[in-house]
Amino acid sequence: xxxxxxxxxxxxxxxxxxxxxxxxxxxxxxxxxxxxxxxxxxxxxxxxxxxxxxxxxxxxxxxxxxxxxxxxxxxxxxxxxxxxxxxxxxxxxxxxxxxxxxxxxxxxxxxxxxxxxxxxxxxxxxxxxxxxxxxxxxxxxxxxxxxxxxxxxxxxxxxxxxxxxxxxxxxxxxxxxxxxxxxx
Amino acid sequence: xxxxxxxxxxxxxxxxxxxxxxxxxxxxxxxxxxxxxxxxxxxxxxxxxxxxxxxxxxxxxxxxxxxxxxxxxxxxxxxxxxxxxxxxxxxxxxxxxxxxxxxxxxxxxxxxxxxxxxxxxxxxxxxxxxxxxxxxxxxxxxxxxxxxxxxxxxxxxxxxxxxxxxxxxxxxxxxxxxxxxxxx
DNA sequence: TAAAATAATGTCACAAACTGACATTGGGAT
DNA sequence: ATCCCAATGTCAGTTTGTGACATTATTTTA
Numbered sequence: 001x002x003x004x005x006x007x008x009x010x011x012x013x014x015x016x017x018x019x020x021x022x023x024x025x026x027x028x029x030x031x032x033x034x035x036x037x038x039x040x041x042x043x044x045x046x047x048x049x050x051x052x053x054x055x056x057x058x059x060x061x062x063x064x065x066x067x068x069x070x071x072x073x074x075x076x077x078x079x080x081x082x083x084x085x086x087x088x089x090x091x092x093x094x095x096x097x098x099x100x101x102x103x104x105x106x107x108x109x110x111x112x113x114x115x116x117x118x119x120x121x122x123x124x125x126x127x128x129x130x131x132x133x134x135x136x137x138x139x140x141x142x143x144x145x146x147x148x149x150x151x152x153x154x155x156x157x158x159x160x161x162x163x164x165x166x167x168x169x170x171x172x173x174x175x176x177x178x179x180x181x182x183x184x
Numbered sequence: 185x186x187x188x189x190x191x192x193x194x195x196x197x198x199x200x201x202x203x204x205x206x207x208x209x210x211x212x213x214x215x216x217x218x219x220x221x222x223x224x225x226x227x228x229x230x231x232x233x234x235x236x237x238x239x240x241x242x243x244x245x246x247x248x249x250x251x252x253x254x255x256x257x258x259x260x261x262x263x264x265x266x267x268x269x270x271x272x273x274x275x276x277x278x279x280x281x282x283x284x285x286x287x288x289x290x291x292x293x294x295x296x297x298x299x300x301x302x303x304x305x306x307x308x309x310x311x312x313x314x315x316x317x318x319x320x321x322x323x324x325x326x327x328x329x330x331x332x333x334x335x336x337x338x339x340x341x342x343x344x345x346x347x348x349x350x351x352x353x354x355x356x357x358x359x360x361x362x363x364x365x366x367x368x
Numbered sequence: 369t370a371a372a373a374t375a376a377t378g379t380c381a382c383a384a385a386c387t388g389a390c391a392t393t394g395g396g397a398t
Numbered sequence: 399a400t401c402c403c404a405a406t407g408t409c410a411g412t413t414t415g416t417g418a419c420a421t422t423a424t425t426t427t428a
Contacts, residue, residue, distance in 0.1 A: 003376085003377080026413080034377075035377070035379080036414090037416090038376075038377055038378075040414085040416075045414075045415075046415090076362060076363075111300065111303075112297065115300060115303070116295065116296050137358060137361065137362060140332075140335060140362055141362060143331040143335070144328055144331065144362075147324070147328065150327075151327070174320055174324050177321065178259065178260060178321055178324055178325055179363040187406080208384065209384080209385070210384080210385095219406070219407055221406075221407065222407075224385085225405080229385075229386075230384095230385070230386090
């Protein structure tokens with residue numbers, strides 16, 4: 001196992017056991033059998049060890065969008081569907097996602113980091129949509145889609161009732177309800 | 185002048201002159217004529233000195249919403265109007281807002297902090313809307329409204345053409361265009 | 369295979385951000 | 399004038415993060 005992975009495993013373990021703020025980079029490095037210095041070579045800061053820098057979600061979502069331009073004309077619906085399309089990412093590893101989420105919610109620094117990741121996600125979706133739609137419209141749709149995704153995620157966390165895709169759909173319907181009010 | 189204000193002034197000056205990362209808390213404190221320790225008593229961290237902790241915007245926006253429930257039935261439109269209602273906050277001090285924005289955009293830490301502030305804003309709007317509307321619908325409307333606000337802010341930064349309220353309206357119209365596609 | 373280049377890790381020294389504990393001061397209230 | 403309280407200072411220490419250079423694996427190539 002590469003030291004990067006070892007550090008991620010060690011960090012996850014310690015964060016769970018004693019909380020994010022109570023574990024030092026020193027401890028993580030020791031548990032992983034490396035030096036503090038190599039921690040900071042793999043991750044730009046302490047919080048970085050929890051965040052996937054490669055933007056896997058963004059790539060999957062963008063791929064879905066480019067693959068489905070033809071069957072779906074409405075930018076927002078397309079973007080929302082793209083989030084539903086990655087529901088396996090969540091449903092298949094509920095345990096891990098929940099644990100991770102709990103750590104993040106326990107600390108403001110981590111929440112901020114998560115928020116920044118959401119901006120990257122918005123960009124991915126915006127770029128994917130921009131191929132076919134007007135760029136400003138794409139950005140707005142992307143922003144709305146990510147908000148819908150986020151609300152769906154929160155609901156998915158709270159209850160075991162529905163799968164991720166269903167929660168996304170539920171929030172999308174809430175959006176339809178919201179917009180229908182325009183024409184009352 | 186209270187030391188808190190002195191620190192804010194000193195920080196703003198130094199951040200402008202030599203950038204956020206290149207100025208130390210030490211320097212800010214010295215310029216303000218106090219100790220590093222009192223800086224950290226006033227602000228929870230270095231970035232805090234740039235952020236208004238009292239959520240003035242949230243309060244103003246929430247106030248507008250509660251004051252205008254009767255004249256406006258549509259939650260999103262109401263929320264968006266509430267942002268237009270504080271346009272003086274921006275138009276009246278373009279200089280300062282631009283300078284501040286430039287500092288924030290120069291550093292990831294500050295961007296994250298700004299993002300967290302937006303969450304607080306979302307909560308304010310959600311709570312205000314919840315008095316009259318369903319709570320989930322309120323949250324969705326609040327999230328969308330804040331995204332619209334943010335896009336309007338970006339456009340307002342980029343061009344001197346329109347006032348803040350006009351930019352908000354412009355993005356809202358973009359939203360209408362987006363939703364109309366539902367019924368194509 | 370041996371030598372040489374390259375990548376990963378270690379060592380060390382240090383700056384900057386932050387905190388806890390306790391001392392000092394500087395105005396208001398009495 | 400004195401007492402009180404809040405704000406500030408002092409100081410010592412922890413943790414995060416970085417630069418510079420040494421050492422050790424790993425891979426390339428002669």
